Amino acid sequence: MIKVLTILWNSFKMALQELKVNKLRTFLSLFGITIGIFCIIGVLATIDSLKTKISNDLSGLGNNTIFIDKWDYNGGPEYPWWKFVKRPSMKIDEMDFLQKRSSLASNIAFFVSTTATFSYEENQLKGVNLYGVTNDFNKIQTFNIGQGRYFNETDFNRGVPFCVIGNKVAEELFGKSEKALGKTISYGGRRLQIIGVIEKQGSSMIGGFDYDKATVVPYYYFASIFNPDNNSPYIMVQAKPGIPSKALQDELNGIMRQLRKLSPSQEDNFTCNDVAQFKDQIESVFGSINQGGWAIAGLSLLVGAFGVANIMFVTVRERTSQIGLKKAIGAKSSAILYEFLLESAFLCIIGGLVGLFLVWLLTVALGAVLPFPIFIAPSIIALALSICIILGVISGIIPASIAAKMNPVDAIRSK
Helix, strand or coil: CHHHHHHHHHHHHHHHHHHHHCHHHHHHHHHHHHHHHHHHHHHHHHHHHHHHHHHHHHHHHCCCEEEEECCCCCCCCCCCHHHHCCCCCCCHHHHHHHHHHCCCEEEEEEEEEEEEEEEECCEEEEEEEEEEECCCHHHHCCCCEEEECCCCHHHHHHCCCEEEECHHHHHHHHCCCCCCCCCEEEECCEEEEEEEEECCCCCCCCCCCCHHHEEEEEHHHHHHHCCHHHCCCEEEEEECCCCCHHHHHHHHHHHHHHHCCCCCCCCCCCEEEECHHHHHHHHHHHHHHHHHHHHHHHHHHHHHHHHHHHHHHHHHHHCHHHHHHHHHCCCCHHHHHHHHHHHHHHHHHHHHHHHHHHHHHHHHHHHHHCCCCCCCCHHHHHHHHHHHHHHHHHHHHHHHHHHHCCCHHHHHHCC
16 A cells, blocks of 8 residues: 555656646646646536526426416427417316316416516516416425415415515515515506515526516406406416326326317317426537537547657656666566556646636636526536546556566666
8 A cells, every 4th residue: 555655656746847847848738638628627517507507497387397388388490370379378267177187287277477567655666577376386386485475275266466576576666674575566556465575586597487576466366457368378287296297298188188179180279388398408409519518628638648648758768767777676567657657647637627727717707697606516527537537547558658668777778
């Protein structure tokens, strides 16, 4: 064990000495390693952070959830909007029918929305999302009530003029010091009493629900003021634990066709949109970006590997007499081999650490402008160091083998 540690320490000191004595040569040779690590780790860290953010946003739409709507959420350049706009809107009675007939659903909610300008005394906030929802909505969605309470069953059934508001609505209308609970806000000549304030959620990158700038009301209250058919209503259905979303989607599709009395030859006049499909599409996009990052990094690492190999060839030539002396006093060929391989690996690790430092600077800069934090996961750091070690061993294997096979007498006599 002591012998191994000695070889490691000596190799590390020699790598630092090489960096110190031949600064420009070593820097230019390691520059490729630095750029390669910067490219691949920068891409992986950004993609990993972005995937985490989008996964959290998708979870906000509801885990294992189907959105039944007249619109198909797949989109695309050839999206036949003219076909979907003619479809009938979703009805609250259809939600009731689904609750009775579905055996795979755990929670079902009706959702409808519009925008309005809300005011309190002299303060006014435009573009507030007004959400009309039914009982199970908060069971499907992931938000917490920071102050006050959520609606109870009586509130929903009676359609009372109560509301739960978002964090931004509370701050804009009441300020950070004044409490919003119990206050009455108005919009379009109508008044709503605040019974709860939603905790701050942050912005979403995939659209969906913006609870920070939202006012949530019971559906029957919403329907007494607005025509739901004109406000993009849809039904949210969450599967029971252990039930795949695809199985729920198939069941809901059959129930809806039965409900709307569609014959086998007729097309669906609704779409059961699976939230999970967005995750698959995102994975495909991220896979393409990762491939591009690896391609750029691969070229840089290849250049860096040749640079490190060149350093090691020069180092072996400069230390030929030292190698001869070591072998003359009993050093084994394997010890010489490991010493140079480790030195090559340490040089690559130094280049990789510089690359990681540059990535860290990048995360700080991007984190200040992007709507989500960039982080470098421990697994990504481990990957970077592993690449450096493997690259170092590959780059140094030929020079190290030449050093290990030297004849001690010839090596000592060399100049």
